[in-house]
Amino acid sequence: IYCAGNDSVFTFLQDVLDEVLELFPSKYIHLGGDEARKTHWEACPLCQARMKQEKLENEEELQGYFMGRMARYVQSKGREVIGWDELTNATIPEGFIIQGWQGYGQAAMKAAELGHRIIMTPARIMYLIRYQGPQWFEPVTYFGNNTLKDVYDYEPIQKDWTKQTVSLLMGVQACMWTEFCNTPADVDYLLFPRLSALAEVAWTKPERKNWKSYLKA
Numbered sequence: 001i002y003c004a005g006n007d008s009v010f011t012f013l014q015d016v017l018d019e020v021l022e023l024f025p026s027k028y029i030h031l032g033g034d035e036a037r038k039t040h041w042e043a044c045p046l047c048q049a050r051m052k053q054e055k056l057e058n059e060e061e062l063q064g065y066f067m068g069r070m071a072r073y074v075q076s077k078g079r080e081v082i083g084w085d086e087l088t089n090a091t092i093p094e095g096f097i098i099q100g101w102q103g104y105g106q107a108a109m110k111a112a113e114l115g116h117r118i119i120m121t122p123a124r125i126m127y128l129i130r131y132q133g134p135q136w137f138e139p140v141t142y143f144g145n146n147t148l149k150d151v152y153d154y155e156p157i158q159k160d161w162t163k164q165t166v167s168l169l170m171g172v173q174a175c176m177w178t179e180f181c182n183t184p185a186d187v188d189y190l191l192f193p194r195l196s197a198l199a200e201v202a203w204t205k206p207e208r209k210n211w212k213s214y215l216k217a
Contacts, residue, residue: 001036004066005046014073021077029074033067034084034101060090068093082119085111092116097170101127105156112165119170120156126174126198128190139186151197152214155206174198 002009020029038059041047047062056062064087071081071093082097085107092098092111099119100108108118120126123143130146131138156172174195181187200214 001040002066003044003046004041004062005044005048005050010069010073013070017070017074017077021074021079027080028082028097029079030082030099031067031070031074032084033063034086036063036086038063062090063087064090064093067096071096087111099173101175109165112168115164115168117168117170118165119173121173121175122154123175125150125154126172127177128174128194129177129180132190132194139181139189141180141190146194148194148197149211151194152200152209152211154201156201157206172198172202 002013017029041059041062047059050056050065051059051062054062054065056065067083067087071083074081075095080097081093081095082099085098085100085102085105087093087096087098088107088110092114096111097117097119098108098111099121100106100111101121101123104122104124105118105120108120112118125146127143127146128151129141130143131141132145132147135145151174154172156169157166176187176191178187181190197214200209
C-alpha cells in the first residue's frame with residue numbers, strides 16, 4: 001500500500017507510468033485498485049492529514065482521491081483508465097472504466113448506474129484459475145470448480161438491465177492468475193478449452209448459442 005499523504009509517492013508512480021506508457025501503446029491503462037487494505041492509512045498521520053485537507057470522510061474516499069489523481073495523470077497523456085470494482089466503495093473518479101469481479105458483477109452495476117463504462121469479469125465464472133474438472137486430477141489451484149459449461153452459459157446482460165447499462169457494457173473478460181501454476185503446461189491446461197467458451201460469450205448472441213453444436217465444433 002502506497003502512502004496517500006506523501007506527494008513523493010505520486011511523483012514516483014508518475015515516473016513508473018511514464019515508462020509503462022512508453023512501453024505499451026494501448027489506449028487503455030489498468031490502474032488496479034483491488035483488495036487495498038486501509039489498515040496503514042488508518043494509522044498514518046500523513047494519510048489522515050490528507051483526508052482532512054481534502055475533506056474526505058473515510059479511507060475509502062481516500063482511495064478514490066488516490067486513484068483519481070493517478071487517473072488524471074494517465075488521462076493527461078491521452079489514455080483511458082480502468083480500475084477494479086472496489087472503486088465503487090467511494091466516489092468514482094471521472095472517466096474510470098470499472099471492471100466488475102466481485103460476486104456476479106453487482107459492484108460494476110453500481111458504476112453503470114452512475115454512467116461509467118463497465119467490463120464484466122465475475123470471479124465465480126470468469127476466473128480460469130479455478131478447477132475445470134476432477135480436482136484430484138488437475139493442477140493444484142483454488143476456489144472450487146468452474147466448468148466449460150459454466151463459462152459457456154454465462155450471459156453478462158441480464159433481463160433487468162436498463163438500456164443505459166447495456167450501452168455502457170464494453171465487453172467481458174476472463175482472468176488467468178498464475179500464482180499456483182508451476183509450468184506453462186499448467187497454464188495451457190487451465191485456459192483451454194474454456195477460452196473458446198469465453199469467445200462464444202463475447203461474440204455470439206444468446207439466442208444463437210447452442211451447447212451441443214459448440215461441443216462438436
